[in-house]
Amino acid sequence: MKKQTRVIIGLLLSVISLCFSILIITDTIPTSPKKPKYIFYFIGDGMGLNHILGTEQYNAEKSGKGGIELLNFSKFPIRNFVTNHSASTLVADSAAAGTALATGCKTTNTYIGIDSENRELRSLTDVASDEGYMVGLVTNVGINHATPSSFYGHTSDRFAFPKLIDDYINSDVAFIAGATLIDAKRVKSATNTKIISTAELAERVRNAGIHLTSNAEEAGNIVGNRVALVEYDKKNKTLPYVLDRKGGEPSLIDYTKAAINYLSNNTKDGFFLMVEGGKLDYASHEQDAVATFLEVNEFAATIDLALAFAKQHPKETLIVVTSDHETGGMSLGYDNYEVRMNMLMGQKASSIELTRIVQDMRAEGKRNWNEYKQVLNDYLGLWxxxxxxxxxxxxxxxxxxxxxxxxxxxxxxxxxxxxxxxYDAVRILNRAASIEWTSMLHTGLYTPIFAIGIGEREFIDCRDQTDIPKVIADLMGGEL
Ligand SMILES: [Zn+2]
Structure with missing residues (x-):
């Protein structure tokens, strides 16, 4: 063999072996180490820092240990806090705050999925869908209420409920679950000119080929069709408070389980699931501490489902927990250097359920103070x-x-x-526990963000709530 040929063969062998080495190296490097395949986005509506701490104190008292018993998400490696003002005021409503968490853009209060100049915004649903993720949304209030509709809707009027149902129908949301399809006559609004009933809205959903059911197990097992899991034929516009729930009534946990089942059965390419604890906000608007704490516990129980899923998919899952704004201005400590959670252990019904009981007594013609006093004793532990x-x-x-x-x-x-x-009886009870409320609406207090799983460290730099969806979109490989 000529020397020149030997050199060429030698060079060729080197190139081939280098190619093999590169192939081997490429094969051992994960394709995209930061891209989570399964993303859970939990939003506790109205859940401020004290809602979390109060629940942790309440739980510790209940279990007999006292002190503080950390909730599952309080133990996440990433714990941060963010500002949440809207584009119009320092105190956001759920529409502007929901839009911020869904689109990464601040907007005017009452606006959903559009900016202050009425331009339509891209939401995490759009990014997820573009990047191959299947999308699910779960709430325990109406599916067209402010938080869930921020992930598919576009309107300057958060009470334009029929329009929001149409937006949902035309969206890429594969699975949705909530208490009802809110109708047009419930709230007076400029956009709701015509009365459209919940039954009519349900018909619109069915006509779009979406499988509409109130059976959570059935919903979780549907394959190959979009699903809306809704208790639409019930009188209540929201699922019952945990505190008032009777056996067999559906819960946020049932709905979240159904969503995880459905998404696992219907895609091999990963999913994005948003879960809203919506009743938490309702209970805080009513300044009812025990009802609020039990809703926070329910919310934490749905996060347990995501943690169990992450155990099965450890290198593919991201769980983010946050809140849209604080509701009620709850303070822990009011009249002394103490909080007395033991005072709350006798409450057996929410203020709304108790209102119903008192109204029934009135309708029955009961006019004796001692009978009413007994009810406040039985349901709140007063006296x-x-x-x-x-x-x-x-x-x-x-x-x-x-x-x-x-x-x-x-x-x-x-x-x-x-x-x-x-109202006064519950306030007396809350004050006995040294808990006070400063607002019947929202406040502009800092809200928390917790993260665990693939990409968790990216949330360390979040300063405002709009940063959160931007990080999620980035981890998905897309842009808002
Ligand atoms: Zn809210």
């Missing part, structure tokens, strides 16, 4: 567990007389109205 001062009892008795003299005065909440007697 037996919770000391009631002479002044407080005088206030409750005045409220009781007003029921008959003033035909049942009500305290107007954002979503529900409480009987004044019940």
């Amino acid at each position: 037996s567990l919770v000391p009631v001062s002479k002044e407080e009892e005088a206030l409750l008795r005045r409220d009781f007389y007003d029921i008959f003299l003033k035909y049942g005065p009500m305290v107007s909440g954002l979503y529900n109205n409480s009987e004044v007697l019940v």
Whole structure:
């Protein structure tokens, strides 16, 4: 063999062996180490820092240990806090805050999925869909309420409920679950000119070829069709409070399980699932601490489902937990250097359920103070567990007389109205625990963000809530 030929063969062999080495190296490097295949996005509506800490104190008291018992997401490696003001004010409503968490853009209060100049925004649903993820949305309030609709809707009027159902139908949301399809007559609004019933909205969903059912197990097992899991034929516009739930009534946990089943059965390419704890916000608008803490626990239980899923898919899952804004201005510590969670252990019904009980008594013609006093004792623990001062009892008795003299005065909440007697009784109970509320609406307090799993460290730099979806979109490989 000539020397020249030997050199060429030698060179060729080197090139071939180098190619093999590169192939071997390429094969051992993960294709995209930062791209999570399964993304869970949990939004506790109205869940401020004290909602979390209060629940941790309440749980510790209940289990007999006292102190603080950390919730599952409090133990996540990434714990941060973000600002959440809207484009119009320092205190956001759920529409602007939901839009911020879904699109990464600040907007005017009441706006959903559009910026302050009415331009339509891309949401995480769009990015997920473009990047090959299947999308699921779960809530325990209406599927066209502010938070879920921020992930598919576009309107300046958050109460344009029929329009939002049409936006959902035309979206890439494969699985949706919630308490109802909110109709047009519930809230007065400029856009709701025509009365459209929930039954009509359900018909629109069915006509679009979407499988509409109220059976969670059935919904989780559907393959090859879009699904809307909705309790639309029930009178209630939301799922019941955990505190009031009777056996067999559906829960946020049932809905989240169904969503995970459905998404696991219907795609091999990964999914994006948003879960909203919506009743948490309702309970805080009503300034009802126990109802709020039990909703936070329910929310944490849905996060347990995601943690169990992550155990099965350890190198592919990301779990993000946050909140849209704080509701109620809840303070832990009011009249002394203490919080007395033991005072709350006798509460057996929410202020809304108790309002219903008092109204039933009124309708039955019951006019004896002792009967009403007994109900406040039975359902809140007043007098037996919770000391009631002479002044407080005088206030409750005045409220009781007003029921008959003033035909049942009500305290107007954002979503529900409480009987004044019940509102004052729950306030006395909360103060006995040294818990006070400063607002019946939202506040602009910092909100938390927690993360665990693939890409978790990217959330360390989040300063405002709009940064969160931007990081998620980036991890998906797309852009908002
Ligand atoms: Zn909200």
